[in-house]
Amino acid sequence: MNMRVIDTKFRLVGTRPNRPDGLDKVTGRARYGADFSLPGMLWGAVVRSPHAHARILKIDASEALALDGVKAVVTRADFPTGLTGEDWNLQENTMAGDVALYDGHAVAAVAAASALLAQDAARRIKVEYEVLPHVIDVDDAIKPGAPAIRPGSGDHSVPPQEGVHPDMVRHNVVRNIEFGHGDVEEGFAQADLVMERTYKTEATHQGYIEPHACVGQMGEDGKGEMWVCTQGQWFIRRMCAAVLGTDAAQLRVTPSEIGGGFGGKTTIFMEPLALALSRKAGGRPVKIVMSRSEVLRATGPTASASMDVKIGMKKDGAMTAARAEFRMQGGAFPGAPVDLALYCAFAAYKIPAVEHVGYDVLANRPKCAAYRAPGAPMGAFAVESLIDDMCRELGLDPIEARLKNAVREGDKSSYGPTFGKIGLVETLEAVRKHPNYSAPLGPNQGRGVATGYWFNHGGETSVSLAISEDGTAQVSIGTPDIGGTRSSIGLMVAETLGIPYENVRVNVVETGALGVNEPTHGSRATFASGKAAVIAAQQAIGEMCKRAAGEWGIDPEAVEWYDGAARPAGSNAGKFPPMTIVEIARKMGSTGGPISGHHESVPDGVGNSFGTHVVDVEVDPETGRTTVLRYLVAQDAGRAIHPSYVEGQFQGGAAQGIGWALNEEYVYGSDGRLQNSVFLDYRVPVASDLPPIDTIIVEVPNPGHPYGVRGVGETGITPPLPAIANAIAAATGVRLRHLPMTPPKVLAAIKARADG
Amino acid sequence: MSKIHVTTIINGDMAEFLADPRETLLDCLRDHLGRTGSKEGCGTGDCGACSVTLDGVLVCSCLVLGVEVEGHRIETIEGMANGSELHPLQRKFIEHAALQCGFCTPGILVAAKALLERNPDPAEEEVRYWLAGNLCRCTGYTKIVDAVMDAAAEMRGAA
Amino acid sequence: MVEVNLWSSLKRFTGGELVVTVEATTVGEMLDALVAAHPGLRPFIEKGVSVAVDREMVSGRHAPIKPGSEVYLIQQLKGG
Numbered sequence: 002m003n004m005r006v007i008d009t010k011f012r013l014v015g016t017r018p019n020r021p022d023g024l025d026k027v028t029g030r031a032r033y034g035a036d037f038s039l040p041g042m043l044w045g046a047v048v049r050s051p052h053a054h055a056r057i058l059k060i061d062a063s064e065a066l067a068l069d070g071v072k073a074v075v076t077r078a079d080f081p082t083g084l085t086g087e088d089w090n091l092q093e094n095t096m097a098g099d100v101a102l103y104d105g106h107a108v109a110a111v112a113a114a115s116a117l118l119a120q121d122a123a124r125r126i127k128v129e130y131e132v133l134p135h136v137i138d139v140d141d142a143i144k145p146g147a148p149a150i151r152p153g154s155g156d157h158s159v160p161p162q163e164g165v166h167p168d169m170v171r172h173n174v175v176r177n178i179e180f181g182h183g184d185v186e187e188g189f190a191q192a193d194l195v196m197e198r199t200y201k202t203e204a205t206h207q208g209y210i211e212p213h214a215c216v217g218q219m220g221e222d223g224k225g226e227m228w229v230c231t232q233g234q235w236f237i238r239r240m241c242a243a244v245l246g247t248d249a250a251q252l253r254v255t256p257s258e259i260g261g262g263f264g265g266k267t268t269i270f271m272e273p274l275a276l277a278l279s280r281k282a283g284g285r286p287v288k289i290v291m292s293r294s295e296v297l298r299a300t301g302p303t304a305s306a307s308m309d310v311k312i313g314m315k316k317d318g319a320m321t322a323a324r325a326e327f328r329m330q331g332g333a334f335p336g337a338p339v340d341l342a343l344y345c346a347f348a349a350y351k352i353p354a355v356e357h358v359g360y361d362v363l364a365n366r367p368k369c370a371a372y373r374a375p376g377a378p379m380g381a382f383a384v385e386s387l388i389d390d391m392c393r394e395l396g397l398d399p400i401e402a403r404l405k406n407a408v409r410e411g412d413k414s415s416y417g418p419t420f421g422k423i424g425l426v427e428t429l430e431a432v433r434k435h436p437n438y439s440a441p442l443g444p445n446q447g448r449g450v451a452t453g454y455w456f457n458h459g460g461e462t463s464v465s466l467a468i469s470e471d472g473t474a475q476v477s478i479g480t481p482d483i484g485g486t487r488s489s490i491g492l493m494v495a496e497t498l499g500i501p502y503e504n505v506r507v508n509v510v511e512t513g514a515l516g517v518n519e520p521t522h523g524s525r526a527t528f529a530s531g532k533a534a535v536i537a538a539q540q541a542i543g544e545m546c547k548r549a550a551g552e553w554g555i556d557p558e559a560v561e562w563y564d565g566a567a568r569p570a571g572s573n574a575g576k577f578p579p580m581t582i583v584e585i586a587r588k589m590g591s592t593g594g595p596i597s598g599h600h601e602s603v604p605d606g607v608g609n610s611f612g613t614h615v616v617d618v619e620v621d622p623e624t625g626r627t628t629v630l631r632y633l634v635a636q637d638a639g640r641a642i643h644p645s646y647v648e649g650q651f652q653g654g655a656a657q658g659i660g661w662a663l664n665e666e667y668v669y670g671s672d673g674r675l676q677n678s679v680f681l682d683y684r685v686p687v688a689s690d691l692p693p694i695d696t697i698i699v700e701v702p703n704p705g706h707p708y709g710v711r712g713v714g715e716t717g718i719t720p721p722l723p724a725i726a727n728a729i730a731a732a733t734g735v736r737l738r739h740l741p742m743t744p745p746k747v748l749a750a751i752k753a754r755a756d757g
Numbered sequence: 758m759s760k761i762h763v764t765t766i767i768n769g770d771m772a773e774f775l776a777d778p779r780e781t782l783l784d785c786l787r788d789h790l791g792r793t794g795s796k797e798g799c800g801t802g803d804c805g806a807c808s809v810t811l812d813g814v815l816v817c818s819c820l821v822l823g824v825e826v827e828g829h830r831i832e833t834i835e836g837m838a839n840g841s842e843l844h845p846l847q848r849k850f851i852e853h854a855a856l857q858c859g860f861c862t863p864g865i866l867v868a869a870k871a872l873l874e875r876n877p878d879p880a881e882e883e884v885r886y887w888l889a890g891n892l893c894r895c896t897g898y899t900k901i902v903d904a905v906m907d908a909a910a911e912m913r914g915a916a
Numbered sequence: 917m918v919e920v921n922l923w924s925s926l927k928r929f930t931g932g933e934l935v936v937t938v939e940a941t942t943v944g945e946m947l948d949a950l951v952a953a954h955p956g957l958r959p960f961i962e963k964g965v966s967v968a969v970d971r972e973m974v975s976g977r978h979a980p981i982k983p984g985s986e987v988y989l990i991q992q993l994k995g996g
Contacts, residue, residue: 023851026859027843029794029834033860036793116784117777157959158925178991180923208894210798210806211860260796260860261894293799340991356924417921417988418968459975484857484895603975645854649896653857656897680803680892688885688898705972 013496017645020488031258034214034230035290045289046119048109050101053135053365053673065122070114073281081246088243090334094368102333104674105298112278112287135365135673139330142173142364150363175335176361183354188322192313200383202740203666204305207372208685211260212296217275218286223247227254232262233520240269255511256481264371267520294678301370304329304337306379318402322354330362331369337361342376347415348454350406374455374715385451385723399450424637424701425611431635431697432613446619447731453719457712458523459604463516464533468596472583473504479518480526485646489527497538499565524712533600535707540598548592549580606705612636614720618728625748635697639711652694654717660686662725765826768836776823783807785823794834794863805891808864809833815871834863845908855904857895865891869905921988929956944977964992
């Protein structure tokens with residue numbers, strides 16, 4: 002449904018009031034996943050495989066159970082059988098069956114009277130393994146002769162292997178995708194310059210500072226409660242119920258405040274274990290808090306990628322054809338975001354002929370989860386780096402070349418559908434005008450430019466709004482507030498109702514209080530919950546106009562809502578003074594009952610978001626260390642409801658991208674074990690690593706949202722990887738094609754170039 | 758292993774608890790003393806989410822044993838406001854939108870307060886290096902630094 | 917009648933055709949008609965696809981399709 006933008010001069014939308022949960026969060030009062038306790042609570046601990054790939058021969062928990070205070074042990078035997086598809090994948094990842102598939106894979110869990118006792122008990126559970134050969138790297142996993150992980154788990158998209166020579170069989174490929182249009186060979190033939198390169202990225206973790214934590218309670222009747230830090234309480238509910246074989250509606254999941262997620266908390270890891278332990282321990286609540294090491298080893302990092310890209314370009318910069326083949330591993334389960342990466346790869350450009358091929362490959366690593374625009378940063382790294390090299394070769398300005406090919410409204414996208422209203426050109430032009438783009442550069446310094454894209458998402462949404470007896474309003478939403486959504490939704494509802502921002506309270510509620518909601522992911526919360534909240538508010542307004550009409554004895558059609566009050570619409574309707582929301586609310590019990598509004602839908606009208614980043618770096622030629630000097634983000638937000646929180650998303654995405662580009666990676670030993678499972682060695686950016694990150698909010702309103710909102714959370718992480726690679730290339734003359742671009746790698750590349 | 762009785766002063770109030778000798782100060786604050794404002798982000802002293810001051814010195818409470826604080830003075834995030842009057846740092850963090858998920862915020866506030874007590878007029882670079890022990894994954898630090906600088910200026914003006 | 921654009925790897929199941937013409941006035945009818953014409957498409961449709969109609973991602977089987985609409989099937993889009 003296309004919704005007219007309500008107005009363009011707003012009273013509240015676009016302002017920067019304090020967020021309603023700010024007080025709780027700066028005083029330490031806010032309750033996160035591990036901050037919740039219940040009387041009679043037990044603590045859970047998980048036994049995890051120390052092998053990358055091993056058959057589980059025997060689990061002996063007798064010594065653990067003999068300890069005083071140990072109340073229950075669960076293994077896969079305590080879970081139902083017969084699951085299929087993604088439910089089966091989730092169950093298998095929650096608790097290993099016959100085979101441990103990665104270092105850290107859960108094989109058993111124990112509940113005891115204290116956290117330390119649970120850990121002591123876990124150490125006493127004896128597991129016998131038969132170690133199997135393992136494979137870690139995506140290109141190794143696809144080679145003939147690679148250890149086969151879960152043979153036969155490829156899906157209907159993988160072409161049959163009959164008739165293919167055994168040496169050519171691509172092992173561990175579980176999904177295959179191909180799409181494109183036009184004649185790429187013809188396009189390459191027409192180009193003045195054709196370049197083809199291969200790029201690799203390593204797995205990274207979302208790196209949220211809050212480890213996963215939950216308190217779960219379930220009786221033998223299958224009725225349960227859970228308190229958990231999550232991006233999506235309905236997803237947790239559905240997944241736990243599926244994995245445990247219980248009914249969804251009998252499990253009530255309450256979201257705590259959440260200490261970051263970025264996609265990593267949209268799925269389950271140890272939550273079913275808490276419920277299973279509780280059920281086995283006579284229904285006592287069980288608390289499980291993951292350690293940082295468990296988070297890195299056994300939650301959902303993003304995929305690693307190996308990507309071949311070929312582009313044809315004319316002398317003036319016009320792209321004639323492009324081809325991408327991406328291979329990605331998402332752990333020992335299907336789900337590497339190779340399709341999403343390919344959809345975004347060339348999305349910013351109008352290319353007459355494109356071909357995309359993708360392989361989702363298994364490796365002995367944890368089951369990957371979404372990470373902020375899943376797949377898109379990897380694809381952008383490859384494509385935007387190649388375009389940069391080609392611009393260098395042809396002597397073209399990187400922004401001009403991108404403007405020449407940039408998609409505009411009405412252009413066909415690289416993945417097929419035609420674009421509606423988009424703001425890519427506006428972000429390129431905004432960057433070009435900004436002082437950062439013309440700041441002078443010194444020795445060993447270089448500037449890099451890159452664009453990025455994310456579709457954004459609608460998804461199931463249920464919102465409820467109610468008017469209180471004193472004319473204030475409460476809104477119940479299902480999307481946890483990670484980055485300021487309560488504030489944005491409060492602004493939109495207050496704007497719509499015509500009441501003060503302080504008179505609206507936005508509550509993030511549990512699964513029992515609303516219909517299904519998809520998580521806060523896909524940059525959807527302000528868009529989808531916001532749109533539904535506005536519609537719910539309009540519904541309540543309709544009812545309030547009816548009440549006023551009833552009092553005045555006129556047709557409800559003759560009443561309009563303005564400035565927080567009902568009034569006759571035009572002089573013909575009658576001469577009545579406006580009836581305020583306070584007056585209507587006070588009487589509602591006797592004029593027809595409680596006044597509410599609600600809206601459930603999968604909203605249409607999602608607006609995608611383009612961004613352009615510029616970064617200046619200085620590379621120390623003696624150490625290979627890259628210092629980020631300046632960083633600028635320009636991104637299309639459609640309409641910034643609360644500009645501070647939009648800026649926050651831009652800056653946060655850039656910071657994660659900088660970490661991914663320069664330092665973050667999963668390091669595996671030859672034994673297939675994760676070597677850097679603590680923050681000392683998995684080093685994310687700290688305050689002294691980064692300059693101030695400048696932002697430009699571009700607004701090309703999205704006609705599909707009443708206030709023009711486009712999701713902004715994800716696009717910001719897609720340009721940094723190539724922007725920094727391009728800046729390093731400009732600063733040093735060397736092109737790195739394998740992330741992260743750590744000092745040793747940069748130094749080696751500089752030396753290799755010097756040696757000729 | 759039998760527990761040890763510890764008496765200490767937290768945010769100016771006398772407090773006592775029973776600690777397993779293996780428990781960290783962070784564990785004891787959170788699980789025995791009901792003060793969940795200090796967070797565990799890593800358990801290895803790398804993220805700063807558990808920052809408190811011990812006799813006025815900024816420490817990671819996950820690197821201090823509970824039994825070590827017998828007779829010492831601890832200040833946590835819960836003691837930062839004066840009743841209902843927020844510390845300027847707390848106010849500025851809200852104003853500047855210097856928090857998104859808010860998980861690192863208590864640790865950063867405690868650390869920033871410790872900085873401003875040593876140096877009421879830090880340069881931006883000093884603020885960034887002082888806070889290098891506090892990880893934030895959401896904000897990219899820009900608004901955090903702005904808030905600290907702004908709070909410092911206000912506190913100097915009021916002094 | 918409406919032309920539905922498929923992604924290349926589905927060619928295997930449609931006898932090489934990337935654009936399949938079906939009779940449909942809603943997304944649901946379109947998906948059912950595709951499967952009826954080419955049963956090999958069933959597992960892909962059942963797993964879930966995203967559908968773009970006239971420049972917009974639409975959701976739900978009830979979403980209307982006009983004659984001559986531009987319709988694309990793409991793999992399901994989510995986020996992080």
